[in-house]
Amino acid sequence: MxxxxxxxxxxxxxxxxxxxxxxxxxxxxxxxxxxxxxxxxxxxxxxxxxxxxxxxxxxxxxxxxxxxxxxxxxxxxxxxxxxxxxxSKFSMKNILEARFIREALEVSVVSYLAEHTQPEVIAAAEAIIAEQKLAAEADDALLFQSLDDKFHQVLANHTGHARVAEKIEEEKAHMDRVRNLSLHMRGQYKRILTQHRAIIRAIKAGSKDEAISAMSIHMRGIYKVLDTLPQEHPEYFQ
Incomplete structure (x- = not known):
């Protein structure tokens, strides 16, 4: 970048x-x-x-x-x-707080979906993952991130609670700038695709525990990013 x-x-x-x-x-x-x-x-x-x-x-x-x-x-x-x-420059406090709130919401979403499995949400999510794979192959970071957003929005929207999707969108914005930079890190595309597939497999299997575990792992990936980006781009951080 x-x-x-x-x-x-x-x-x-x-x-x-x-x-x-x-x-x-x-x-x-x-x-x-x-x-x-x-x-x-x-x-x-x-x-x-x-x-x-x-x-x-x-x-x-x-x-x-x-x-x-x-x-x-x-x-x-x-x-x-x-x-x-x-x-504003990146604030570790804001990023970590947003991650904490978002994980709580996202875990609740997949927990609900695993207990109320809907074929249409599985199909929609799998289609997005297929598009993400193509974006990764083209090294199109912005498209990949847009599809990542769409993936999470589809899951949240299928809970039937409109405010959940809105709140996730609001909180994740503090993480999105960091995510934009992180997509250029080696292996990041593959890591996110693998995690998305694990989330959907768990929902499809109706396994609440596995869905919660898969989403928690996905949400905590930001820690790995924060280990390296402040050294690579110190000018962007407070």
């Missing part, structure tokens, strides 16, 4: 053309900036210009400011008085 920042403002200008004025602009701008941060198009420590974003989106500074305040409240940006707004 290059250390040169992608010019996200060019993308903002294109995105701005499709902003729907039937919905609050601040929410749409929040989504765009959040995605740019998570995908590492906006790098940790990089400055975000409120004025430039407003100009590219074709809106006043008010919805941009509202979006940045929301991102600051969630820990994705830091507002420094008299200096500007910057993408």
């Amino acid at each position: 290059s250390n040169a920042p992608v010019n996200y403002l060019d993308k903002a200008a294109e995105y701005g053309k499709s902003i729907s004025y039937d919905r609050p602009a601040s929410g749409q701008i929040y989504g765009f900036v959040r995605d740019a941060i998570v995908s590492m198009e906006l790098l940790p420590g990089q400055m975000i210009s409120e004025t430039a974003l407003a100009a590219k989106f074709g809106v006043s500074r008010t919805p941009v400011r509202e979006a940045l305040i929301k991102l600051a409240n969630l820990g994705f940006v830091e507002v420094l008085p008299q200096r500007g707004t910057y993408v």
Whole structure:
């Protein structure tokens, strides 16, 4: 991954053309900036210009400011008085806290699915795994991560509890930037595919204990990543 920042403002200008004025602009701008941060198009420590974003989106500074305040409240940006707004650097505390919360939720999801096995969720998950294999072979890290998100969303959505999927999405965002970097580590694609297959095998077999074990192993993979990334990219960490 290059250390040169992608010019996200060019993308903002294109995105701005499709902003729907039937919905609050601040929410749409929040989504765009959040995605740019998570995908590492906006790098940790990089400055975000409120004025430039407003100009590219074709809106006043008010919805941009509202979006940045929301991102600051969630820990994705830091507002420094008299200096500007910057993408927050990685916080070990936030990453580990998010992992803890997410594991609790994800384990509950697979526990439920193992006890309420549904052929459609098995089929959907296996199809995603097949797509992930192709993405891994093409070394398409962003597509692989997008499919990883889809895999977990499919499982959560089949519990019938909408807020579970929403909460997982919210918490995992703090881990996603690290995951983006980690996919370039040797063997990471294979490791994740193996873990996804183990999760689905356990659900298909109706084994609650095995499903819980497989998901716990999957969630704790972040520890291995955190052993190496701070040394490889110290500039991204607090």
